[in-house]
Amino acid sequence: AKNVGILAVDIYFPPTCVQQEALEAHDGASKGKYTIGLGQDCMGFCTEVEDVISMSLTVVSSLLEKYNVDPKQIGRLEVGSETVIDKSKSIKTFLMQIFEKCGNTDIEGVDSTNACYGGTAALFNCVNWVESSSWDGRYGLVVCTDSAVYAEGPARPTGGAAAIAMLIGPDAPIAFESKFRGSHMSHAYDFYKPNLASEYPVVDGKLSQTCYLMALDSCYKQLCAKYEKSTGKQFSLSDAAYFVFHSPYNKLVQKSFARLVFNDSLRNASSIDEAAKEKLAPFSTLSGDESYQSRDLEKVSQQVAKPLYDAKVQPTTLIPKQVGNMYTASLYAAFASLLHNKNSELAGKRVILFSYGSGLTATMFSLQLNEGQHPFSLSNIATVMKVSTKLKSRHEFSPEKFVETMHLMEHRYGAKDYITSKDCSLLAPGTFYLTEVDSMYRRFYAKK
Numbered sequence: 012a013k014n015v016g017i018l019a020v021d022i023y024f025p026p027t028c029v030q031q032e033a034l035e036a037h038d039g040a041s042k043g044k045y046t047i048g049l050g051q052d053c054m055g056f057c058t059e060v061e062d063v064i065s066m067s068l069t070v071v072s073s074l075l076e077k078y079n080v081d082p083k084q085i086g087r088l089e090v091g092s093e094t095v096i097d098k099s100k101s102i103k104t105f106l107m108q109i110f111e112k113c114g115n116t117d118i119e120g121v122d123s124t125n126a127c128y129g130g131t132a133a134l135f136n137c138v139n140w141v142e143s144s145s146w147d148g149r150y151g152l153v154v155c156t157d158s159a160v161y162a163e164g165p166a167r168p169t170g171g172a173a174a175i176a177m178l179i180g181p182d183a184p185i186a187f188e189s190k191f192r193g194s195h196m197s198h199a200y201d202f203y204k205p206n207l208a209s210e211y212p213v214v215d216g217k218l219s220q221t222c223y224l225m226a227l228d229s230c231y232k233q234l235c236a237k238y239e240k241s242t243g244k245q246f247s248l249s250d251a252a253y254f255v256f257h258s259p260y261n262k263l264v265q266k267s268f269a270r271l272v273f274n275d276s277l278r279n280a281s282s283i284d285e286a287a288k289e290k291l292a293p294f295s296t297l298s299g300d301e302s303y304q305s306r307d308l309e310k311v312s313q314q315v316a317k318p319l320y321d322a323k324v325q326p327t328t329l330i331p332k333q334v335g336n337m338y339t340a341s342l343y344a345a346f347a348s349l350l351h352n353k354n355s356e357l358a359g360k361r362v363i364l365f366s367y368g369s370g371l372t373a374t375m376f377s378l379q380l381n382e383g384q385h386p387f388s389l390s391n392i393a394t395v396m397k398v399s400t401k402l403k404s405r406h407e408f409s410p411e412k413f414v415e416t417m418h419l420m421e422h423r424y425g426a427k428d429y430i431t432s433k434d435c436s437l438l439a440p441g442t443f444y445l446t447e448v449d450s451m452y453r454r455f456y457a458k459k
């Protein structure tokens with residue numbers, strides 16, 4: 012199979028959200044901390060009728076329907092998620108309800124978990140399968156689904172929730188350039204979920220930022236080295252039209268791109284002009300550790316990077332700023348923002364993606380885009396996703412009502428023997444929702 016990659020994409024996020032400006036005031040944070048400091052506009056969250064399983068049921072059904080794909084045509088289904096509802100039974104098996112109904116039980120794949128990286132692992136598995144000798148000619152399907160919620164405190168405004176589905180096959184409008192890829196994996200306690208009784212992570216915020224940036228540097232170096240080995244040319248930021256980042260909050264994305272600009276200036280790459288090189292030169296002697304701690308470098312590199320950021324990153328930021336951190340779905344929601352904003356203009360362009368999962372695992376990889384053929388075309392993907400309509404039709408909760416929802420969800424996490432309100436009045440037609448968890452912890456869903 013040639014040009015294996017993403018044929019189709021759909022995204023689902025809950026219709027319920029809270030404005031960051033309102034949350035900021037409610038939490039007693041200084042004005043601008045969440046909106047300017049973190050760079051976030053709004054945060055989506057699940058109410059008691061939605062969870063990672065319902066969201067993934069919704070997005071998979073929607074993708075199959077909108078692109079007119081017969082469920083029998085799926086040969087592999089992989090889920091990435093870090094939201095644990097069951098320690099043994101995979102989310103993938105819940106999704107089998109859709110396929111069993113159509114007589115298709117011959118579908119490989121289960122769930123992948125490592126913080127926000129599971130979706131990328133699932134995606135690579137599907138792409139590798141289509142490229143391998145065990146491929147049977149059918150499509151792969153990748154689902155990234157997460158509900159990111161934090162305990163009250165500074166991390167709470169960096170939550171979010173969404174599910175993304177991506178159809179994988181040959182001759183894709185979004186093809187993998189699998190040779191240009193760099194990974195960085197190591198052992199760290201930056202963000203983890205050791206308390207199985209709670210949905211909330213243990214998080215060392217500052218450490219997680221540094222781990223993220225160190226992994227970014229390392230992946231970029233690997234990718235550059237592989238590109239140079241394979242093409243004989245130096246890789247720089249000029250060699251890709253767009254850079255898409257795992258997006259816990261927008262400020263970290265701004266810092267990340269600035270970090271790549273700093274890397275290019277250290278490598279004396281052609282992407283950086285003389286004026287910028289001069290501004291960054293004083294920092295070239297810093298050790299790695301010092302460079303992660305230097306506020307001056309952060310400031311100067313962000314300033315130098317601004318024009319390039321506006322051109323190469325800003326079009327990827329819409330959904331992550333509006334919905335928040337969607338964990339495994341965050342990177343792909345950023346990519347979906349790019350598809351939404353630029354669609355057909357992306358034909359002929361290279362896009363670099365950076366995936367990060369705490370703990371930690373990270374990969375930077377390259378995609379090559381072409382218009383493709385209906386229904387698997389860049390323009391149709393943008394049309395099908397209906398990003399603007401979905402964002403506009405959301406319902407804003409007050410911070411008080413949001414906190415009340417979080418309390419109910421804490422109570423419900425890991426519980427059995429309850430029925431939900433079954434109130435699906437805020438959900439769009441076609442949305443799956445949780446109706447009941449019985450005395451055996453079995454979960455039941457209905458479709459609106």
Ligand code: ACO
Nearest residue numbers: 041042043044047048049165166169216217219223259369
């Ligand atoms: N106006 C404008 N900016 C402000 C204001 C204000 N009133 N107040 C603060 N800021 C700025 C700060 O200067 C800082 O920006 P800077 O880093 O550019 O200087 C930013 O707002 C955040 O303020 P901090 O004091 O650093 O925030 P705090 O430490 O309270 O929390 C954090 C931020 C650590 C990101 C927290 O939300 C968190 O732990 N989140 C979860 C962890 C996370 O997402 N990690 C990312 C990678 S791992 C993953 O994806 C889960």
